[in-house]
Amino acid sequence: MTQRKKIAAIITTFYPASHADVIVTKFVEGFPTDEGLLHPKVDIVSMYMDQIHQNDIGLALAERNDIPVYPSIRQALCLEGNELAVDGVLSIGEHGDYAWNEKEQHLYPRRYFFEQIAGILATSGRSIPVFNDKHLSYNWYDAKWMYDRARKLNIPFMAGSSVPLFWRDPWLEHNLETNLEEALVLSYGGLDAYGYHAFEALQAMVERREGGETGIASVQCLEGEDVWQAGNEGVWSRDLAEAAILVGETKEGNMEELCKEPVVFLITYNDGLEATILHLRGFANEWSYASRVEGEIQATGMRGCGPPYPHFSYLSLNIQEMFLTGIPQYPVERTLLVSGGLEALLDSRYRNHVRLETPHLNVTYQAYEDAPIRPTNLFPSGPSKGV
Structure with missing residues (x-):
């Protein structure tokens, strides 16, 4: 019998509904999905x-399952010995008592991990394969260092958000080489934590356009009345916003009346594509x-779910597949580009909403051909809903 892969979990903190809980707990107790509770293979x-x-x-959780908790990352990977003794690593640097900077970025120790x-x-x-939860780092220098270090050491490296693996209603995935003219994501929540999720959701869609990903040429963040004025002037598409509202989850009423603090991220790609968050x-x-x-609007709502947070099951199943095969399920370049793009947008906001050229974000790559593991229904069902 083939020996099961041994995985180390490197975590900032672990409390109910934290990312450690919604990922690591599933790797221990099972992955609730629409198809049933799937047992871990690692x-x-x-x-x-x-x-x-x-x-x-x-x-x-560790005590119940005889999982040792070590006082250092080195010991967790070497299992008290002097050499690497595991086959994969979950690096979950999300949540915990860490400082914020003046740009409202949470300074998680992801590079240190x-x-x-x-x-x-x-x-x-x-x-061995490594998964990094969410963006690589709050700053481009560290994110690019992590990416380059992984390449130098030939580390199978995945990272990112669970949002690209949400349920989609109606179903939409662009074919490779789609003639994409413009794109928009409707978002909510904090600009660092949830702005990142929105950006990665956008990137997972637009990377499939004709020619593949070309990198980002410039960004700009606007706030308040300037957001609505930019919409009136056609800087971002009100048609796309209305289409996103129709398929999304929003309050009833007028967005300009209900949203008192609007923010827009304007992104121009190197191939000329204009995108909006x-x-x-x-x-x-x-x-x-x-x-x-090609002149027609296509839209989808991205549906997550509360406890047991099954979208993290699908994220975890893709991570597990990388642990088993040594092959990432989708390109880490997506998360690298989003990490740098988000920092640039928050820089624009901090610098009085100026437009910033981003020649350093010349990240090019091709999207996957074979789809990752994800829901095929429009909405969560069965064990995904805790049933």
Whole structure:
């Protein structure tokens, strides 16, 4: 019998509904999906927690399942020995008591986590798959360092958001080489945490356009009345916004009356594609997407779900597949580009909403041909809803 892969979980903190909970718990107890509760094919054999939350549940989970919790990342990967002793790493640097900077970015230790992991891999002479939750880093220098370090060490590397794996209603996935003319995502929540999710949802759609991904030429963030004025002037498409509203989850009423603090991210790609992320806190309750393809509008609502947070099951199943095969399910370049793009947008906001040229974001890549593991229904059902 083939030995099961041994996985280390490197975590900032672990409390109910934290990312550690909605990912690591599933790797231990199973993945609730529309098709049933799927049992893990790999084993969590060690954990490192940077902080113990006052409502911690990680220690109890570890104790119930005989998973040792180590005081360092090195020990978690070496299992008390002196050499690498695991076959994959979950690096979950999300949530916890970490500082914010003046641009309202949460300063999570994702580079530090990856630097420790990569150091152990480099000295062991063996590369194993690593998953980094959400964006690579809050700054481009660290994000690009992580990407380059992974390439140098031949680390199978995945990262990113669960939102591209949400249920879609109506179903929409652009074919490769789609003639995409413009695109928009309707968003909500904080600009760092949820702005990132919106950007990755956008990128997962537009990367499939004709010619593949070409990188980002410039960005600009606008706020308040300037958002509505830009819409009136055609800087962003009100037609696409209305299409996204129709398929999305929003409050009833007029977006301009209900959203008191609108924010818009304006993104110009190197091939000329114009894309928009419209943040409407107080009006939008979920992400939705709209695009114009050869003159026709195509739109979809992106549906997540509360407990047991099954969208993280599909994210985790894709991570597990990489652990088993050594092949990422989708390109990490997507998350690299979004990491840098989000930082540039928050820089624009901090610098009084100026338009910023972004020649450093010349990230080019091709989208996947074979679809990742994800829901095929329009809405969660069965175990995905806790039934």
